[in-house]
Amino acid sequence: MSYFGDSSSRDKSKNGLWLVLIALCIVLYLLLFPRALGKDSFLVPVKAVSMTSLPPESTTAYDKLFLVGQNTVALTKEGVPVFFRPARTLESVSGVNDAWYDETSDQTEVASASGPLFHLPGKQYPYWLGQRFYTFSNDRLGLTEYDLKGDRLWSKDRTSIITAVAAGPTLTVVGSLDGRITVYDKTGAMQGSFNPGGSQYPVIYNTAISPDEKHILLLSGMSPKRFLVLERGTNEFHPVFHQELSDQKPYPTPLGFLGGDRWAYFVSQQDLHLLNLKTDHEAVMPLQGQLKSLIYNSPLGLITSVTGGGSASILHVWSTSGRPLLFSPFQAQHVLLFQEGNRVILVADQTVLIMKRELQ
Template sequence: MAKETKKYWLILAAAVFFVYVFAAAQPIPVETILVSRWLTSLESNYPLNMGGSPPEAAQPLAFELGGRFGYVGDDGRFAINRLRKGYVSLSEDHWAEYDALPQGLQIMDPQDNMVLEIENPKGYPVFLDKKLFIIGAEQNSITALDSRGNELWTYDFPAPLTCIDAAAGFILVGTLDGTVELLNASGTQACLPFEPGGSRLSVILGCAISADASRLAIVSGIDDQRFLLLEQSGDTYHVVYHEFLTDGFRRAVYMAFIDSDNRVAFEREGGIGIYDILSRSSVNIPLDGEIAAIDGSGGDRLLFVVTSQSAVQKKLTAIRFPGTIIMEAPFKSKAAFLGRRGSKIYVGGDMSLASFELGKK
């Protein structure tokens, strides 16, 4: 009886989810379509198969949604599905849940196996570039650990960290005092610290590093706020583009290299900016509300974004490069999740997760 009740709930959730998400959706042009694959509930483990391609034996997808976190397989079944009781650091390979001042850490894998236990970490964990780091309790230091939890190195900063990214063995960090530092795999400076300046208040609100570490992207300052792109030249980096972002934000902003590192997406007041590295130009795509989730890849010349207009009103938007909105699908949800792996899109609202596949009609 319990199994039948869960199946009934799932079918009902599917109906509600699709009414909210896709009743108002416009078809993606140029013969590109979204094919429904499955829908599942966070309160069950009985995915409803909607068609599409058969599941692959892929690494489970990490998710956080509606006070829960875990990993879901390509078939819609959960490898882990937990209520969040504290803070969570989550990556494709590892996760850890911890208190504000953890006395110890258990590093887990997507199969819920403990792979490492750390006593008295003196901070909290972050997973970057498939490596484990500890951000100090005062948020002004970073420590690299090896696979056994041994300390490799520690680097202290003169001010609290405000953003961090890593790739190709390098760690890019922005601080509250408006400084950007790039560290190498040994924990030493890869180049001299950079201070963008040019604003009334100096602070780094966003930073991103390309996959080969040849480019750095930064959002800095308050009054005026700027987007900057730096490129490597020998053993240093030079600004090759900058743009003022009008009013800007007084909080951390989303930014990432996308489209095989040919573009940078960054949150800006009233929407999202997309900088084209080849043409050295930026476009501003107006969006309603604040960015709640973004796919982070930009593959197939498409970028998917979820925005939040209110506590319960969300919108899924598809953008075709260089900057044309080709789909908008409003839905009601307090929480939202968006993930992507190649041609597969994963969308979550409240207690439901759905999978779609980009296809050709």
């Protein structure tokens, strides 16, 4: 009898624990999304996790590092948080790779999930782009690339301040205050240069290069400010699409590629522009506030984003034609979206919400 009695107590304890966990998920979800997502929401909540009780470091394996606001979070592939801590000085992350300046040792540390990779003397300005590691000089006139053993691959000193950098598997695109972009290969040899011109004040605000390195996107100039698409020819990149923007704010706004190089997106004023690079067809989606994060699901042709200002945020889902499919406000200042398979992971301040896509 005592055996069955103990077993029953354990079962009740386990059931109670599960009820507490389920209740916690519901509370966190309701705090994030005070309004229901709706029957045709496409996103169904699976799990909500608070990161406030997580350790600042952990020996548990993780697959991704992210900077969210002033904090660094490590997540598994499924979106489960492993550790959560304040961001380090000048920290830059990508995948499982990390780099920061250690004031105590006066060194720039470079590490991965498996441990330290190498360190550089003094205060560097580290910058990860995918699996490629760079440092800026203090005056942002110099750019250096290192391999993952700490060997210098190439270094360039420019005459104009570097304002934008993008990297593909073999190419690096560098934009500067004088309105010019320069393309370098993995040895630092120049593979092309382009100056959009046509603006009263030349500057490269932002740039991106497609995964196959066939296209480059640019936001450049003021009076007018312009969006350009460059295509790789036999010897150089040349413009194939150009659009003057009504937005004349002198700072960078988001741009990038979706679905490989099928789609290009950029933000102007309060609109998200989606350009089909095969047909030049453009869809325009109105935003409420700034674009905080954006992902694209290729099989379903869905764009999921978070927009807003301050702690007021909105979760959107659109089709690539610009048709709105979901609009759901929630409260979070610092947000991040990424996806793994049919799951969408939303990091919102100190909470992680894991959702799965379901077509109703």
